[in-house]
Amino acid sequence: MIRLVMALLLVCCVTLATVLDRQFQSSRARQNSSAGVLAALMGDSRRLFAHEFFAMADTYFHSGMYPTIFDFHQPGTELDLKEESHDKPKGAPEHEKETSFLGAPKDWMDRFGRHFYPTSHTHLHGGNEREMLPWLKLAAEMDPHEIDPYLTASYWLRTTLHKPDEAEQFLREGLRANPDSCEILLELGRVYFYNRQNARVARNIFVLARQKWRKQDATGNKPDPHVYEEILGEIVRADRAQGDVKKELADLEELVQVARGKDVLLREIQELKARLGEPKQ
Amino acid sequence: MSSSISWVTSRNPDAGNIFAIAGVVIKEMYRRKDFYVLFAMIVVITLLLGSVSFFNDDRIVRYVKDGCLLLIWLSSLVIAITTAARQIPAERESRTIYPLLAKPVGRGEFVAGKFAGCWLACGISLLVFYFFFGLISASREHTLVFPTYFQALWLHWMCLGIVVALVLLGSLVFTAPSSNATTCFIVVLGILFSGGHLNGVAIQMRGFSGALVYAIYYAIPHLEWYDVRELIIHNWPPVDWLACAGATIYAALYIGMLLCCAWLVFRRKAMTL
Numbered sequence: 001m002i003r004l005v006m007a008l009l010l011v012c013c014v015t016l017a018t019v020l021d022r023q024f025q026s027s028r029a030r031q032n033s034s035a036g037v038l039a040a041l042m043g044d045s046r047r048l049f050a051h052e053f054f055a056m057a058d059t060y061f062h063s064g065m066y067p068t069i070f071d072f073h074q075p076g077t078e079l080d081l082k083e084e085s086h087d088k089p090k091g092a093p094e095h096e097k098e099t100s101f102l103g104a105p106k107d108w109m110d111r112f113g114r115h116f117y118p119t120s121h122t123h124l125h126g127g128n129e130r131e132m133l134p135w136l137k138l139a140a141e142m143d144p145h146e147i148d149p150y151l152t153a154s155y156w157l158r159t160t161l162h163k164p165d166e167a168e169q170f171l172r173e174g175l176r177a178n179p180d181s182c183e184i185l186l187e188l189g190r191v192y193f194y195n196r197q198n199a200r201v202a203r204n205i206f207v208l209a210r211q212k213w214r215k216q217d218a219t220g221n222k223p224d225p226h227v228y229e230e231i232l233g234e235i236v237r238a239d240r241a242q243g244d245v246k247k248e249l250a251d252l253e254e255l256v257q258v259a260r261g262k263d264v265l266l267r268e269i270q271e272l273k274a275r276l277g278e279p280k281q
Numbered sequence: 282m283s284s285s286i287s288w289v290t291s292r293n294p295d296a297g298n299i300f301a302i303a304g305v306v307i308k309e310m311y312r313r314k315d316f317y318v319l320f321a322m323i324v325v326i327t328l329l330l331g332s333v334s335f336f337n338d339d340r341i342v343r344y345v346k347d348g349c350l351l352l353i354w355l356s357s358l359v360i361a362i363t364t365a366a367r368q369i370p371a372e373r374e375s376r377t378i379y380p381l382l383a384k385p386v387g388r389g390e391f392v393a394g395k396f397a398g399c400w401l402a403c404g405i406s407l408l409v410f411y412f413f414f415g416l417i418s419a420s421r422e423h424t425l426v427f428p429t430y431f432q433a434l435w436l437h438w439m440c441l442g443i444v445v446a447l448v449l450l451g452s453l454v455f456t457a458p459s460s461n462a463t464t465c466f467i468v469v470l471g472i473l474f475s476g477g478h479l480n481g482v483a484i485q486m487r488g489f490s491g492a493l494v495y496a497i498y499y500a501i502p503h504l505e506w507y508d509v510r511e512l513i514i515h516n517w518p519p520v521d522w523l524a525c526a527g528a529t530i531y532a533a534l535y536i537g538m539l540l541c542c543a544w545l546v547f548r549r550k551a552m553t554l
Contacts, residue, residue, distance in 0.1 A: 060343060112506075116505075133338065133341060
């Protein structure tokens with residue numbers, strides 16, 4: 001009887017070992033990827049947390065004045081933080097209208113209750129933007145394939161916080177998780193162009209970003225056309241900083257095809273052609 | 282003259298009884314391990330949060346304050362609810378309630394004593410928690426806005442007063458302390474998260490259901506007023522002192538009302554061996 005039990009236990013052990021070995025191998029493969037241990041432990045649920053942490057960063061950006069799930073939120077509007085860091089802030093009146101979610105007090109209790117939480121719309125400034133960074137870092141760790149935390153953190157790190165090294169490091173982490181992201185490359189190029197004043201390296205990165213955008217466009221992924229315009233604009237600025245008029249002219253002609261404000265660009269093209277001695281069109 | 286002396290002599294023992302019962306509750310709190318465990322948890326987690334470095338910036342502090350205050354709120358609710366929920370059932374189970382309720386301790390004094398003890402115990406634990414929070418905050422921000430911190434502590438204590446009174450009433454309605462504690466936890470968290478938004482929900486609902494939700498909105502104690510964490514975390518100026526006083530009166534009214542209900546329920550309870 002004991003021998004039978006021993007044999008059964010042995011069989012169980014071998015079976016368990018074969019099952020666990022496969023689990024371990026797959027877990028190790030996941031750990032080698034950029035998602036790491038979190039992905040192995042939490043699976044897809046971490047994306048929910050990533051979204052929450054990004055919203056927390058936006059809450060901090062507004063110093064706690066933020067709509068809850070009960071408050072009216074206009075559909076299709078982006079988070080303030082996202083808009084601000086993507087260099088496309090809206091006009092002040094439109095922004096105020098969009099974010100005045102509290103409205104007038106509904107009753108005396110509502111009016112009285114407003115003494116106990118922030119009710120005025122403000123944005124962090126004067127270096128206090130650093131307070132959002134932990135939430136952006138956590139959001140990126142929870143979902144490394146979501147690029148907004150990388151772009152937002154990098155924007156504040158390289159602009160008001162003057163930390164280009166940390167911005168570059170964080171963007172490179174994002175790039176490892178999202179190797180085809182033209183937005184991250186655009187932001188990385190800006191670190192080199194605006195913070196390191198290295199126009200040559202910056203231009204190379206912008207050109208790579210343009211390639212990635214075109215590749216996505218060719219495969220039918222519908223990348224953001226505004227990003228393409230921004231990439232081309234940065235390439236033109238890099239050309240100008242390098243003093244390469246021929247390249248600048250070629251890139252400007254490419255930009256003018258997609259840009260919204262064409263008049264200024266067309267005038268610049270005429271000026272460049274005049275400098276190169278080409279006949280005016 | 283003689284009537285005033287008799288009034289004094291008949292009232293003084295009442296207050297003495299209440300404070301004697303309250304004193305026992307406070308002694309019970311510092312003899313039990315709950316407070317120490319929760320305080321140690323707050324200290325350890327806050328220090329761990331503070332030790333994390335994000336982007337080599339050691340001036341980031343708000344997430345530490347946020348985490349610490351959240352832990353303080355959770356811990357204080359645990360202390361308030363569990364302490365208040367076990368008071369009367371424990372006295373009944375150990376049968377110490379019978380000699381206590383013998384003359385000269387009345388049932389009203391008993392309820393008031395238990396409430397005062399639980400509330401003061403919560404106040405003492407809050408003092409310790411907020412002192413630690415102030416230390417952490419001042420060490421990172423190099424500044425301490427005393428009025429805001431005082432208001433936060435005071436309003437938090439008022440909120441716990443309503444919670445303790447509610448749980449004491451629950452302990453006379455529910456049979457088991459566990460079911461009372463669980464129900465009160467759900468109710469308190471529900472009010473904290475959604476109490477202030479019920480009016481908005483009611484407006485969107487039409488007819489009788491809307492009116493019912495609005496009635497609930499007016500009837501519930503608005504505990505969310507007493508949660509001024511956002512103001513402290515993001516360094517907003519202190520709350521208007523008149524509003525603070527208004528919230529205190531509002532809390533006092535609810536505490537009084539809930540304790541009266543508890544006394545009425547307790548008075549009708551049969552206390553036989």
